[in-house]
Amino acid sequence: MERETTPEIASTFKILLVGDSNVGKSSILLRFTDDHFLPPEDTSATIGVDFKVKLYDLGGTRYKLTIWDTAGQERFRTLTSSYYRGAQGVILVYDMCSRESFEHLNNWIDELNTYCSNDDIIKMVIGNKIDKESERQVPRKEGAEYARKHQTLFLECSAKTRIGVQQAVEELVNKIVETPSLWRKSTQTKGVISIDNSVTSGIPGGCAC
Amino acid sequence: MSENTLDNEEFDTIVLGTGLLESIIASELAAADKKVLHIDRNPYYGGRCACFTLSAFIEWAIEYRDQRQTPLVDIFVGSIDSDSPTFSVRRTAELKQAPAESNSTKTSSHASRLFDRLSSYLTDSQTLTEHSSITERLGKLLENDRKYAVELAPKVAYCRGELIDLVINAGIGEYIQFKGVEHNYIVRNDAVERVPDSKGDIFASDSLNLIEKRKLMKLMTAITDNDEDFAQLLGDCADMGFAQFLETKFKLSGKLLDSVIFAVARAGSRDELGARAGCERVQKYVRSVGRYGRMAYLCAMYGGGSEIAQSFCRSCAVSGGTYILSEDVRSIESRDGEDRGYAVQLGHGCVFAKHVVLDPCYAPDSLPSDSAISRAVCILDSPVFGEDTTAILSYVADAGVVSMLYATQATLAAPSGQCILYAWTNGQLSDTRALLLRALTAVSGSQARPLFTALFEAQDMQPGEGGLPELIYTAAPDSSLDFDSTVAHAQRVVARLL
DSSP states (O other), X not given: OTTTOOOOEEEEEEEEEEOOTTSSHHHHHHHHHHOOOOOGGGOSSOOSOOEEEXXXXXXXXXXXXXXXXXXXXXXTTOOOHXXXXXXXXXEEEEETTOHHHHHTXXXXXXXXXXXXXXXXXXXXXXXXXXXXXXXXXXXHHHHHHXXXXXXXXXXXXXXXXXXXXXXXXXXXXXXXHTOGGGTSOOGGGTTOBOOOOSSOOOOTTOOOO | OOTTOOTTOEEEEEEEOOSHHHHHHHHXXXXXXXXXXXXXXXXXXXXXXXXXXXXXXXXXXXXXXXXXXXXXXXXXXXXXXXXXXXXEEXXXXXXXXXXXXXXXXXXXXXXXXHHHHHGGGBOTTOOHHHHHHHHHHHHHHHTTGGGOOEESSXXXXXXXXXXXXXXXXXXXXXXXXXXEOOEEEEEETTEEEEOOXXXXXXXXXXXXXXXXXXHHHHHHHHHHHOOHHHHHHHHHTTTSBHHHHHHHHHOOOHHHHHIIIIIISOOSSTTSSBHHHHHHHHHHHHHHTTTSSSOSEEEETTTHHHXXXXXXXXXXXXXXXXXXXXXXXXXXXXXXXXXXXXXXEETTEEEEEEEEEEOGGGSTTOEEEEEEEEEEEEEESSOTTOTTOOEEEEEEETTEEEEEEEEOGXXXXXXXXXXXXXXXXXXXXXXXXXXXXXXXXXXXXXXOOEEEEEEEEEEEEEOOTTSOTTOEEOOOOOSOSBSHHHHHHHHHHHHHHO
């Protein structure tokens, strides 16, 4: 079905996942891009998940999403500043069964503000694991309140049951699309050279001139 | 096992320091399924090739620099004409008493806080009345703090060199954005001239006369064709210096000769290179032109070595490597018994490894070696070669040869309307200070005024006598313009460990 009309990719968006270890960042990523959920024994720590690419159509326009996982570098809070470079959207994930992971959102927002090159970056707070309602430690209202205070989008979801995952990413991307200052080709991306490699090259506005 | 402790964990290799060299090693080992723990004692990545915002650079000078390796950082706020810098950040032991009163009305702006920390290092030449103007100028610079990417050891990559090949092989091209280094200049007798990059460029050049063009074309053709005749010629001249080879066999002289020796072959001095080594450098340069456009080098955005190092670190993490920054490395001891190896005492607990690879700065008994590189970084108030371009330069004078890199907003190194000029040369700062300042002045000329300049030296470190024999030491970035010697060193270490 891709063959018939392959719309040109209008822009590439870099979306980051951040948050404490074990809140389900990689699971959200895999659920969204591959509609796949790893059994818990395989997800103890993220190994091998780098970023995933997914094409996304909105209003007849095609966007390429590169969604980046932390590669386990969140464990000792040692994400590289280069991880944050050039991102248009960020998903801050907490586990609604872990108050600690919710309270640590402040640290992640601080780090984001320190490293993010773009002030307009769209943020979304996600409370994951709503399939475990009985173990809930963070009321929905509190999460929503936090998001309002920090002017971010907010959703609860379950990567396990897939509830809310698709919706979360869609909401984020729509918001990015509505904020052209984030992704319109700028002089910064003029003349950027992509180094060929087996993975698709996806630098916004990149060209090999 | 708790999530955030490593106590008693076993690794194949522990790597200390997150400079590019160490990061390539960590990444390659993890890719080969080795269990890697990678540590930096500082809160940032990049080690001795780190890259900072302007305020973070000042904090590096005050707080994070290794005092054995970089005994002092001289900072000029404004003009560099004066013999004496505004601040001279020395060993903590030499610290003068900080001025007791700070009569700023506790505005506590970023600039005044930095000024307060720097004020202990004010040189005597500054009168009290000048203090507020210094704070004001610092404040002006810090308005754009995050638009500066100040590198400790700037380098660029040959388009067709080992670093780019490694980036491709490691599959990390997606992590890094590069731009072309569009211009190559030579500065002789304090005059700046463009160096032609390619045969087309030689033809088009209006600074070369017809005879010079013919000589240069003959050389380029001989070196790129590299046929039997040329091999024969090189063989006959094996003992000859590169300069003599060019003079006698290709009749190059003057500006043309210097351009080939310094701007193309990047020799550190006139007699550094032999004929063969020089020709190999020219060949590498020529082969690099055309791969990604008409330039020979690429420059990473946001600050070269550090950005590339972080990409290798991420690659290592994706393969399962564990990362800790701001980590105290208390001791490294060899472990007798079962399978030997090492016990490393960290703030997070005691960890074990078969091998330890370390930046010599991490060995408490390391000493500065004799070899040092003097470095200058200078922020100018106008982009002397254009706002959207990157350039390399070589400053050639009787007193020595200085490598230079010109960076702008093109690579997000400086805010719009300004530029950063780096200059470095082999030698102790006490011997090279005047040369570096002259090179900066020659290039900035009358068009641009320095806003902020720092001079410092980076000494290479050697492990002390008492060190454990089997530890694998890395080295500081050398004075070469490109990353290939770093890559080669990393690959030697990796080969030893796999």
